[in-house]
Every structure is written in structure tokens, then in C-alpha cells.
Amino acid sequence: MDHLHQTFSVRFTYSVLFTERLFDYTNPLLADFFSQQATADTRKKLLFIMDSGVVDTHPDVQDDIRTYFAKHADLVDLLADFLVIPGGEIAKNDSDFVEQIVDAVDRYGIDRHSYVAAIGGGSVLDLVGYAAAISHRGIRHIRIPTTVLSQNDSGVGVKNGVNYRAKKNFLGTFVPPVAVFNDSQFLTTLDDRDWRAGIAEAIKVALIKDRPFFEWIEAHAEELAARDMPAMQYLVHRCAEMHLQHIAGGDPFEMGSSRPLDFGHWSAHKLEQLTNFEIRHGEAVAIGIALDSLYSQQLGWLTESDTNRILTTLRTLGFALYQPMLDADNSAGVLKGLSEFREHLGGQLTIMLLKGLGQGVEVHEMDADRIRQAIATLRKTDSLAFQTYKVSETL
Amino acid sequence: MDHLHQTFSVRFTYSVLFTERLFDYTNPLLADFFSQQATADTRKKLLFIMDSGVVDTHPDVQDDIRTYFAKHADLVDLLADFLVIPGGEIAKNDSDFVEQIVDAVDRYGIDRHSYVAAIGGGSVLDLVGYAAAISHRGIRHIRIPTTVLSQNDSGVGVKNGVNYRAKKNFLGTFVPPVAVFNDSQFLTTLDDRDWRAGIAEAIKVALIKDRPFFEWIEAHAEELAARDMPAMQYLVHRCAEMHLQHIAGGDPFEMGSSRPLDFGHWSAHKLEQLTNFEIRHGEAVAIGIALDSLYSQQLGWLTESDTNRILTTLRTLGFALYQPMLDADNSAGVLKGLSEFREHLGGQLTIMLLKGLGQGVEVHEMDADRIRQAIATLRKTDSLAFQTYKVSETL
Numbered sequence: 001m002d003h004l005h006q007t008f009s010v011r012f013t014y015s016v017l018f019t020e021r022l023f024d025y026t027n028p029l030l031a032d033f034f035s036q037q038a039t040a041d042t043r044k045k046l047l048f049i050m051d052s053g054v055v056d057t058h059p060d061v062q063d064d065i066r067t068y069f070a071k072h073a074d075l076v077d078l079l080a081d082f083l084v085i086p087g088g089e090i091a092k093n094d095s096d097f098v099e100q101i102v103d104a105v106d107r108y109g110i111d112r113h114s115y116v117a118a119i120g121g122g123s124v125l126d127l128v129g130y131a132a133a134i135s136h137r138g139i140r141h142i143r144i145p146t147t148v149l150s151q152n153d154s155g156v157g158v159k160n161g162v163n164y165r166a167k168k169n170f171l172g173t174f175v176p177p178v179a180v181f182n183d184s185q186f187l188t189t190l191d192d193r194d195w196r197a198g199i200a201e202a203i204k205v206a207l208i209k210d211r212p213f214f215e216w217i218e219a220h221a222e223e224l225a226a227r228d229m230p231a232m233q234y235l236v237h238r239c240a241e242m243h244l245q246h247i248a249g250g251d252p253f254e255m256g257s258s259r260p261l262d263f264g265h266w267s268a269h270k271l272e273q274l275t276n277f278e279i280r281h282g283e284a285v286a287i288g289i290a291l292d293s294l295y296s297q298q299l300g301w302l303t304e305s306d307t308n309r310i311l312t313t314l315r316t317l318g319f320a321l322y323q324p325m326l327d328a329d330n331s332a333g334v335l336k337g338l339s340e341f342r343e344h345l346g347g348q349l350t351i352m353l354l355k356g357l358g359q360g361v362e363v364h365e366m367d368a369d370r371i372r373q374a375i376a377t378l379r380k381t382d383s384l385a386f387q388t389y390k391v392s393e394t395l
Numbered sequence: 396m397d398h399l400h401q402t403f404s405v406r407f408t409y410s411v412l413f414t415e416r417l418f419d420y421t422n423p424l425l426a427d428f429f430s431q432q433a434t435a436d437t438r439k440k441l442l443f444i445m446d447s448g449v450v451d452t453h454p455d456v457q458d459d460i461r462t463y464f465a466k467h468a469d470l471v472d473l474l475a476d477f478l479v480i481p482g483g484e485i486a487k488n489d490s491d492f493v494e495q496i497v498d499a500v501d502r503y504g505i506d507r508h509s510y511v512a513a514i515g516g517g518s519v520l521d522l523v524g525y526a527a528a529i530s531h532r533g534i535r536h537i538r539i540p541t542t543v544l545s546q547n548d549s550g551v552g553v554k555n556g557v558n559y560r561a562k563k564n565f566l567g568t569f570v571p572p573v574a575v576f577n578d579s580q581f582l583t584t585l586d587d588r589d590w591r592a593g594i595a596e597a598i599k600v601a602l603i604k605d606r607p608f609f610e611w612i613e614a615h616a617e618e619l620a621a622r623d624m625p626a627m628q629y630l631v632h633r634c635a636e637m638h639l640q641h642i643a644g645g646d647p648f649e650m651g652s653s654r655p656l657d658f659g660h661w662s663a664h665k666l667e668q669l670t671n672f673e674i675r676h677g678e679a680v681a682i683g684i685a686l687d688s689l690y691s692q693q694l695g696w697l698t699e700s701d702t703n704r705i706l707t708t709l710r711t712l713g714f715a716l717y718q719p720m721l722d723a724d725n726s727a728g729v730l731k732g733l734s735e736f737r738e739h740l741g742g743q744l745t746i747m748l749l750k751g752l753g754q755g756v757e758v759h760e761m762d763a764d765r766i767r768q769a770i771a772t773l774r775k776t777d778s779l780a781f782q783t784y785k786v787s788e789t790l
Binding site: 002003004005006007008009010011012013014015016017018039041042102106109111112133134135136137138156159161164165167169170171172173174176237240241244247248252253254343344348364 | 403404411437529562566568632647649
């Protein structure tokens with residue numbers, strides 16, 4: 001008997017829109033979006049789900065949203081209630097939050113053509129994206145990222161996820177948002193750690209793909225550390241652009257085995273876990289970048305001068321490049337991150353290293369002694385910076 | 396500030412393979428599949444999840460699988476344990492089963508390049524497909540449908556799902572399997588109701604798309620009712636082929652608003668619910684087809700002769716075309732199915748009717764009085780068949 005062969009392609013499209021004060025009712029961006037999406041046959045609903053951190057730092061945002069959609073009541077039916085979810089990793093650790101969102105979808109009768117909009121940091125966006133993706137086999141979700149990290153990286157991409165039994169992103173899907181709105185106004189209220197942490201992903205992508213962008217960051221490191229907004233806007237825009245290009249040009253749903261944008265991440269994921277998420281993802285990535293740059297130097301792939309430019313740029317931005325958990329018992333410690341990284345991605349271990357500034361290269365194994373040597377270098381050279389950093393944290 | 400626009404396409408491909416005795420170790424089909432999928436860099440794992448109904452009716456199947464993969468141990472690492480899930484709607488109603496599968500994925504270290512194979516009816520396949528889709532953002536899943544309905548319709552498609560608070564498929568995703576194996580041997584042990592029920596989906600697709608296929612079913616109705624296997628194999632193959640063509644040629648992930656393959660389904664979904672799933676999905680679809688055919692006749696779109704050919708074919712196959720719940724209080728009864736159907740699909744109500752045998756046409760409203768009239772016709776003309784059917788059930 002013959003066999004049937006099925007092949008089809010699905011086209012995904014969305015915009016990442018940059019603005020300031022998205023919910024100022026004189027700002028037409030959001031209204032224009034809903035106007036373009038409107039169809040004659042049905043009214044669409046819109047449910048906002050907000051990060052508690054955003055509600056705390058922007059107490060007017062709920063009123064602003066109500067005013068905005070009262071002025072544009074013809075476009076979409078704003079649901080009167082807002083769902084507020086605790087920000088940070090806790091949002092992804094407790095399955096009750098998934099259920100709260102699914103319940104809201106059910107209770108408010110939000111169908112596949114209605115919208116759930118998430119406002120917040122990466123964790124809340126990941127959670128809401130996941131709950132939206134599994135409800136009715138996918139309701140439309142809008143992302144309004146409020147941190148540097150989510151505006152330039154995770155929030156503009158196609159992944160969502162929650163943790164399961166403390167395993168990061170164990171449950172999740174690949175589903176693009178219908179739109180992303182990056183409002184730089186939200187960045188003004190970030191604390192310094194969150195402002196800084198998001199820059200690590202920009203350095204990561206610059207180092208593996210775009211030397212001029214790295215040199216721009218290097219040249220503007222002091223301005224960025226001093227919270228210069230135009231510099232940050234440029235950084236977020238360029239980093240988001242490269243992230244989008246990587247997704248579209250590669251393997252958007254990661255059906256193959258390599259993820260070349262994950263430079264510095266194998267140890268970062270493990271460090272976050274070992275510190276019980278006391279260090280931010282971006283802070284861990286900065287350490288991971290330093291570690292894998294030193295490792296690349298040991299292999300003779302990166303010059304000492306280029307390695308120092310990377311470390312100096314990270315330090316100028318205020319990153320500590322050593323964390324005591326790097327020296328935790330190595331069998332259960334950071335080195336364990338290598339095998340967990342392989343298991344999470346599936347297939348063969350693939351690690352990105354550097355052969356120059358802006359030139360990433362993949363390898364499939366790493367040497368434990370060389371990793372320990374790189375850690376030792378960070379311990380020795382970064383202890384002063386680390387002390388300084390800890391003091392500033394406890395002020 | 397300018398905006399970024401993201402566009403990409405993702406290509407999905409899989410085969411539907413027809414065979415007899417898939418797990419006979421002399422049958423090379425499954426071995427060939429894993430051989431083609433093998434990569435040099437990693438070993439892949441394979442977890443089987445089985446419908447308890449299959450284990451009951453095919454007590455040797457677990458041994459056969461173990462023997463098969465012992466003979467082909469070079470291809471994939473078969474996990475020694477099989478997960479057995481109760482068959483039927485219960486599999487989709489209890490969220491514990493999702494958790495059991497996700498736990499197994501975690502416990503056995505099944506990564507994105509390993510496999511979960513589901514053997515069973517549509518409910519177990521829907522459940523396993525869902526759990527696989529959300530684990531690690533999607534592990535590879537193989538479907539081995541064991542009923543007519545799953546072999547010719549749901550099992551070859553791209554949807555999965557579970558119920559949530561008794562709402563059918565409230566949680567789910569669109570994710571294609573990596574392969575479907577249709578083994579006709581499994582059909583031999585189906586009870587008559589399950590054998591018959593799956594034929595309804597073939598009649599549905601024939602009526603809206605393919606008059607010659609309807610006429611073939613009409614001509615072979617007695618053979619099909621008498622459980623002629625070559626006739627059933629042809630029916631399953633042609634129906635699966637049309638289902639695949641519909642998916643590839645249309646809107647595979649249903650991002651638009653119409654689902655033209657859903658002829659006869661708005662009332663069928665509601666009838667299943669009203670009878671607490673005592674009638675099979677296919678039995679409900681047969682009634683839904685009869686109802687919407689009579690409705691089409693009332694509109695003058697279908698001749699009396701063509702309508703009778705449809706009803707006669709359904710009755711020859713042994714379908715009862717009246718169910719007392721059709722006459723349940725209509726505000727909470729079958730008519731409620733119209734609004735629920737719209738809500739589930741989202742957007743505008745879209746119902747498929749007939750303008751001839753093999754010619755479906757979409758409408759966006761239905762008249763309650765005409766529906767009641769069609770129900771009355773079924774009540775009058777089908778009472779005898781219904782009695783007969785009930786008697787055979789209680790034997």
C-alpha cells in the first residue's frame with residue numbers, strides 16, 4: 001500500500017514597535033495596531049496581564065490603559081479587570097499562575113481572535129505567552145516588555161515557557177507574538193542591576209556576530225553605565241534587530257540541534273540555579289561571557305588584547321565577573337551545566353566560543369581543566385570588582 | 396524611531412504510512428523510519444505510551460514491541476517501561492495524565508530529539524500529542540492510531556488537546572507528528588460501534604469535497620457494515636489523504652476563521668456533551684450530517700433525492716440518526732452548540748452546508764426554526780432505527 005507524504009509551510013509575521021509612553025492616549029501606535037487588525041465580522045476582547053513590579057513602579061499604568069481604550073473604544077473591548085502576577089522567576093515556578101490565566105481566558109470568553117497583552121519582565125512574558133499558546137490552541141498575545149533584557153532579547157523572540165519542578169523552561173512552546181511594543185519609558189524605573197543586566201545579551205550577540213556593534217558598546221560603556229537613554233535605545237534596537245534576524249535566518253523553532261546565539265549561556269543557566277536566582281540572568285550571562293572568552297583565549301582563538309577589551313567593557317558597565325558559586329564542588333557545580341545544557345537542547349552538545357570579536361564558532365566539547373583555569377583567572381582578577389559590587393548591593 | 400518587522404516560514408513535513416502488523420519484527424517499516432532519522436552524533440530514546448483499550452485487546456503488543464526493538468537495537472533506545480493510559484474521553488479529562496507523561500519525559504531524560512510514540516484511539520493520541528508538544532518546547536511524537544476515526548482523521552492531522560473543566564480541547568496546540576503509522580490490524584478488534592463511527596468522518600469529507608468518494612462509500616456501504624477490510628483500508632486511505640490535502644492546502648494552524656472540514660460538527664460536539672459522551676464522536680457526526688443535510692434541503696440547496704441518498708447510506712452503515720437529546724430544551728440544548736462552536740473557533744460563526752453531493756458551502760448563520768424542523772424529521776423517520784440500535788446496545 002502506498003504512503004502519504006505531508007508537507008506544508010506556515011508563515012509567521014509580527015512587528016516590534018519602539019515608542020515612548022505607549023499608553024499616553026495621544027500616542028496612536030497601539031490604536032493603529034488594533035485598527036489594522038480589526039475585521040468587520042467580530043468584536044475582539046483584550047485582557048491585560050501585568051507584572052506586579054510594573055504596577056508598583058508605574059502606579060498610573062492601569063488608569064492610563066483604561067483612559068487609552070476609553071478613547072479608542074471602537075477598536076477592541078478592553079476587559080475591566082487586570083490580572084496581576086508577581087514578577088521574576090516566581091511567576092514561572094508556580095503552576096497556579098498558568099491556571100489563573102487559563103481561567104481568565106475561560107471566564108472572559110477570550111477566543112482565538114481575541115488578545116492577551118502581557119506587560120512586564122521576561123518571566124511574566126514567558127508565563128503569559130505559554131498560557132496564551134495552550135489556551136484554545138493559541139490565542140493572540142501581545143508583548144509589552146518592560147526590562148532591557150526582555151526588550152532586546154526574550155520579549156521579541158518566539159519562545160515561551162514555565163519551570164517544572166525547578167527545571168527551567170521545562171514546559172513551553174514556540175509561538176510568535178502578534179506584536180511587541182517596546183516602550184523605553186518603562187526602562188527609566190528599572191533599578192541599576194536590571195538596567196545593566198540586559199546589556200549582557202547585547203554584548204553576547206555583538207561578540208558572536210557583529211564586531212562594529214561590540215565596538216559601539218565598548219565606546220559607549222560609560223554612558224550606558226550612567227543610564228544614558230538615547231544610548232540605551234540604540235542598544236535595545238540593534239540587539240532586538242539582530243535577535244529577529246537570527247530567528248528568521250536560522251531555525252526559528254529550533255528543530256535542528258544548534259543554537260548559536262547562546263554564547264556564555266551554558267554556565268549562566270547553572271549559575272542562576274546555584275545561586276537560587278539571586279543573580280539576574282544578565283549578570284550570569286556577563287560571567288558566562290567572561291568565562292568563555294578566557295577559554296577561547298586559552299585555545300589561542302582570541303588574543304589577550306581582545307579578551308581584555310571584553311572583560312574591561314563588562315567591568316566598565318559594572319558587571320562583577322566572579323561569583324563564588326563558580327568554585328562550588330565542580331562535579332555538582334558549574335561544570336554540570338555542560339551536560340544539562342546538552343540535555344535541554346537535545347542532541348549533541350553545542351557550545352559557542354569566539355575566534356575574534358564578532359566571530360562566534362561552535363564546538364562540541366569543552367575541557368574541564370581549561371574551564372577551571374578560566375574560573376581561577378576570574379577569581380583572581382575580579383575579586384576587587386566583586387567586593388565593590390557586593391558593597392553597593394547592601395547599601 | 397523606526398520599527399522592525401519579522402517574517403519567517405517554518406516548514407513541516409511528515410509521512411502517513413499504511414501497513415499491517417507494524418510490530419511484527421519482519422516488518423521493516425518502523426526500522427526504516429528510525430534508520431532514516433538516525434544521526435551520527437546522538438543516541439535517541441523512544442517511550443511508548445499506550446491506550447489501555449489496546450493493551451486489553453492486543454495483549455501481545457508490548458512483547459511484540461520489545462522483540463521488534465531488540466532486533467533493531469542499533470536504531471533507537473527503547474525505554475523498558477510502557478506508560479498505559481485509560482482510553483476514551485477520560486484520558487483528556489484528567490490533568491493527572493498530562494502530568495504523568497511530563498514526569499516520564501523528565502524521569503527518562505527524553506530530549507527534543509528523542510521520541511514519544513502513542514498507540515491508541517484519538518483521545519490518547521490527543522493527550523500524548525499535547526504533553527509532547529509542551530515538554531521541552533516540543534519533543535518528537537509518533538502517532539500509531541488504532542481506530543478508524545483516528546486513522547482517517549484526527550490522528551493524521553496537526554492538532555492535539557485535552558479538556559479543561561469539561562470544555563473540550565480547551566488546552567492544546569498545533570504541532571504535527573514526526574510520523575503516523577496506520578496499522579489496519581488494530582481495526583480488526585474494534586467493536587462494531589467504533590468500526591462504524593469512524594466512517595462518519597469519511598462521509599463528511601466526501602460530501603463537502605468529493606462526490607465520487609461519496610458514491611464509492613454509498614456503493615460499498617453494505618460491505619463496510621459487514622466489516623470488509625479491503626473496503627475499510629481504501630476508505631481510511633482516501634479519507635486520510637483528503638484530510639492531509641485540506642491541511643496543507645488551507646490554513647494548517649487555523650490562524651484564519653473558517654474550518655470548512657467541520658460539516659455536521661456544530662451539533663455533534665454539543666450532542667456528545669449532552670449525552671455525557673455516551674455516544675461516540677462519529678455517531679454524533681452521523682447525526683450532525685443528517686441534520687445539516689436536511690437543513691440544506693430545506694434551503695433548496697440539496698434535492699430530496701440527494702438528501703435521501705445521504706440518509707440511506709448512513710442507515711445502511713448502521714448509524715442511528717436520531718438521539719433524544721436533540722429534543723432537549725433548545726435554549727440549553729443542541730442550538731446552544733451554535734454559539735459554543737463560534738466561541739471555540741473564534742471570530743465569526745462559520746457553518747458548512749451542502750449545495751450538492753461533494754459540494755460544501757459556508758454560511759454564517761442558521762435559522763432555529765429550520766433546525767427544529769430538521770430535528771422533527773429525524774425524530775419521525777428514524778425512531779425505528781433508533782429502537783433497533785438501542786436494543787443491540789443493551790444486549
